Amino acid sequence: MVSASSNSKLIKEFIKDETRGELTRPSLEALSIIAYRGPISKIALERIRGVNCSLILRNLLIRGLVKLERDRKKEEDYYFVSIDFLRFLGINDINKLPDYENLSQDDTLDRIIKEDPQNV
Numbered sequence: 001m002v003s004a005s006s007n008s009k010l011i012k013e014f015i016k017d018e019t020r021g022e023l024t025r026p027s028l029e030a031l032s033i034i035a036y037r038g039p040i041s042k043i044a045l046e047r048i049r050g051v052n053c054s055l056i057l058r059n060l061l062i063r064g065l066v067k068l069e070r071d072r073k074k075e076e077d078y079y080f081v082s083i084d085f086l087r088f089l090g091i092n093d094i095n096k097l098p099d100y101e102n103l104s105q106d107d108t109l110d111r112i113i114k115e116d117p118q119n120v
Contacts, residue, residue, distance in 0.1 A: 023063075030056045034066055035085070035094065036103045039078035 023031065030053055034040055037048075046053050057079060060066040065085045069078050086092060094100065 024056075026051075027056050027059060031060060031065060031081070031085075034060075034079050035081045035097060036100065038066075038080035039069065040080075041076050041078055043076075045079070 026049075030045060030049065033045055033048055037044075042053060042057060045057075057066070060079075061068060064082055065088075066079050067082045069080070070076075071078055081094065086094065089097075091097070097103075
């Protein structure tokens with residue numbers, strides 16, 4: 001499937017808007033969760049946020065702020081922040097994020113992730 005060449009200007013503007021505009025509040029929330037709790041699966045992220053995160057993850061991937069890795073043993077995809085994300089913040093190690101020690105170890109999110117999906 002391809003687009004007509006007459007639509008190229010419109011498509012370029014659409015892609016430019018997706019990759020250059022400010023991040024939305026939900027995108028920032030998801031990015032923060034990935035930064036402090038990653039690597040994290042899409043299912044776990046959605047349980048924490050309580051909503052579908054497909055479009056947000058797609059946008060963060062397009063912007064190069066997160067990376068995707070496949071765990072072949074578990075047959076599941078995991079998201080984690082990219083080197084570009086860290087560089088944008090002016091740090092070279094995820095452990096340099098503000099209050100990383102406490103926030104990355106908080107068991108509240110672990111309990112949410114492990115809850116029965118029917119109760120979320």
